Amino acid sequence: xxxxxxxxxxxxxxxxxxxxxxxxxxxxxxxxxxxxxxxxxxxxxxxxxxxxxxxxxxxxxxxxxxxxxxxxxxxxxxxxxxxxxxxxxxxxxxxxxxxxxxxxxxxxxxxxxxxxxxxxxxxxxxxxxxxxxxxxxxxxxxxxxxxxxxxxxxxxxxxxxxxxxxxxxxxxxxxxxxxxxxxxxxxxxxxxxxxxxxxxxxxxxxxxxxxxxxxxxxxxxxxxxxxxxxxxxxxxxxxxxxxxxxxxxxxxxxxxxxxxxxxxxxxxxxxxxxxxxxxxxxxxxxxxxxxxxxxxxxxxxxxxxxxxxxxxxxxxxxxxxxxxxxxxxxxxxxxxxxxxxxxxxxxxxxxxxxxxxxxxxxxxxxxxxxxxxxxxxxxxxxxxxxxxxxxxxxxxxxxxxxxxxxxxxxxxxxxxxxxxxxxxxxxxxxxxxxxxxxxx
Numbered sequence: 001x002x003x004x005x006x007x008x009x010x011x012x013x014x015x016x017x018x019x020x021x022x023x024x025x026x027x028x029x030x031x032x033x034x035x036x037x038x039x040x041x042x043x044x045x046x047x048x049x050x051x052x053x054x055x056x057x058x059x060x061x062x063x064x065x066x067x068x069x070x071x072x073x074x075x076x077x078x079x080x081x082x083x084x085x086x087x088x089x090x091x092x093x094x095x096x097x098x099x100x101x102x103x104x105x106x107x108x109x110x111x112x113x114x115x116x117x118x119x120x121x122x123x124x125x126x127x128x129x130x131x132x133x134x135x136x137x138x139x140x141x142x143x144x145x146x147x148x149x150x151x152x153x154x155x156x157x158x159x160x161x162x163x164x165x166x167x168x169x170x171x172x173x174x175x176x177x178x179x180x181x182x183x184x185x186x187x188x189x190x191x192x193x194x195x196x197x198x199x200x201x202x203x204x205x206x207x208x209x210x211x212x213x214x215x216x217x218x219x220x221x222x223x224x225x226x227x228x229x230x231x232x233x234x235x236x237x238x239x240x241x242x243x244x245x246x247x248x249x250x251x252x253x254x255x256x257x258x259x260x261x262x263x264x265x266x267x268x269x270x271x272x273x274x275x276x277x278x279x280x281x282x283x284x285x286x287x288x289x290x291x292x293x294x295x296x297x298x299x300x301x302x303x304x305x306x307x308x309x310x311x312x313x314x315x316x317x318x319x320x321x322x323x324x325x326x327x328x329x330x331x332x333x334x335x336x337x338x339x340x341x342x343x344x345x346x347x348x349x350x351x352x353x354x355x356x357x358x359x360x361x362x363x364x365x366x367x368x369x370x371x372x373x374x375x376x377x378x379x380x381x382x383x384x385x386x387x388x389x390x391x392x393x394x395x396x397x398x399x400x401x402x403x404x405x406x407x408x409x410x411x412x413x414x415x416x417x418x419x420x421x422x423x424x425x426x427x428x429x430x431x432x433x434x435x436x437x438x439x440x
Contacts, residue, residue, distance in 0.1 A: 011039035011077040012069055016058060017048045029257065030081040030103075032207075037110045042073045056095070057088045063095055070098050079106055104131060107256070119181045126174045133167050198360055199248045200239070201274045203302065204283035205294040206254030209317040213283060213343035214251040217352070244357045245409055250277065255301045275305055279359060280312035281352075286340060287321035313355055314338040320345045328355055335359070366404045367423030373397035378417045 011034055015027050027046070034041055047062045056063040057080065066078060077099050078092065084102040092100040101109075108128050115121045202210040214220060218237035239249045252274055274280065282298060284291050295314070302308050319326060319342045326348030328339040336355035341348030366389075371379050379399055382388055387409075389402040403410070403423060414421060 009038060009040045009077075010042050010073065010075045011079055012066065012073060012075045013041055013044040013079050013081065014058065014066060015044070015046050015081040016052070017046065018052075019050060026081065026257065030079075033103075033106055033110065033256075034079055037106055037113070039077065039079065042075055043069050045069065052082070055088065055091055057082065057084055057092070063092065067096050070096050077101060079103075119178070122174050122178055122181070126171065126178065129167055129171050129174070133164070133171075197246055197248055198278040199250060199276065200279045200281060200356065201250040201252055201277035202281050202283055203252055203274055203298060203312075204254060204315075205285065205288075205298055206256050208254065208283045208285045208288075208294075209343050210254060210283045211251055213281075213315070213317060213341075214249060216343045216346060216349060218249055239356075241353055241356045241360070244360050244406065247356070247360065250274075255298050257297050274302070275307045275310070277307075277310055279356075280307070280310050281315050282312045283315045283317050285318050286316035286324055287318045291316075311359075313359070315352065316340045317343050319347065326351055361406050365407050365410070365423060367402075367425055369401045369403050369421055369423050371399045371401065371421070375417070375419070378413065378419065381413055381417075 013030060013034055015030060027044070031041060031044065045062070045066060047058050049059065053059055058066070069075070070078065075098060078096055079101045081103050083104055084092070084100070089100045089102065108124065108131060111124045112128065115124045202214055204210050214235070214237070218239050220235065220237050235251045237249055237251075238246050240246050280302075282295070284295060288294060299308070302310075313336055316322075316324070316338065319340050324340050326340050326342075328351040329337055331337050336358055339348065339351050339355055341352055343349070369382075373396065379401070382401060382403070382405075387403060387405040389404055391402070392400040394400065410423070
């Protein structure tokens, strides 16, 4: 019986085209995924079928061709760009005498390599165990199997039952730990909501440059590389937007075509950062010829996790490669909708900060605010926001401040100080009388 190898870097890729489902770039992305996992691609085989073969996924003739390639190339790993059933993987391994991996298993392996945080490792392990639970039989084919009849049951069945129980217990354990982490994340979100600090999430297709943009904006050191799924764990940082104030910027995992359902389910806690965000910066690789298709695929994933209604701005990154100029476009209502920039060179990032400021300053109000002499601390905090246009004093030692500030930020400051002042459009009354009228 074939003994499965532990690992191999020499890999053969197999891609099957079906009517109406063929995407030319799918094969290129598949090769990038394999290389991102550390595989050394020695051959790529393609086939066309009307429907998958129930035994080998590919036809018997193509399966034999793959076997010959495995022998000729000395490959120990065959990767399919499709989801295989457990029986198909088992049949192929017996025929090819090499380890067989499907698209889901490949992406799970990449995620396992990239996970760094406690939560990320738990989520990857959960997805791996759920994927493994349907394929457990393959690892014990060297043990004696049940032959039927009393006294003829071998140790293989006992081992399988034991492993199934251990898997179920471990999955239950991970769910409990993830629930605890989810509660901690929810506590952090409630704290940000109480402080009325908006959250902006970076989303987009993998390798669009989200982490590079995150590092440039927040002066962070998140790992960024020209490879698929370079960043897996979500990272949150404070970003001070000129004219508005602080907000929280979240760098999230990149999406990919045909993202496995196990990963969407396992990473739901992480993806909640996207779901609960006030604004999404949808980062697009402006140099990618398939960028419009990528946008549609990301929108499909956002809809799957319930984030389709979250406002978003399209950020076309990598204009240093595409040669496009930096620019900011708005809709008929004047809201920022699309902009072009380069996270690598920094060109156009001032437009991004401008777009963020305009978005969150949509409730911008101007007017005069009167503060009595006892409210020196509130006056100092208003000056810290940088949104005091001018100041005048009255005979009682109070201040008239001409403000240009967002309603939510002013309301937050006043509530923090326990005040109920309001802005006036004009100062028509004498300062002393107006001041007395506005004093609490």
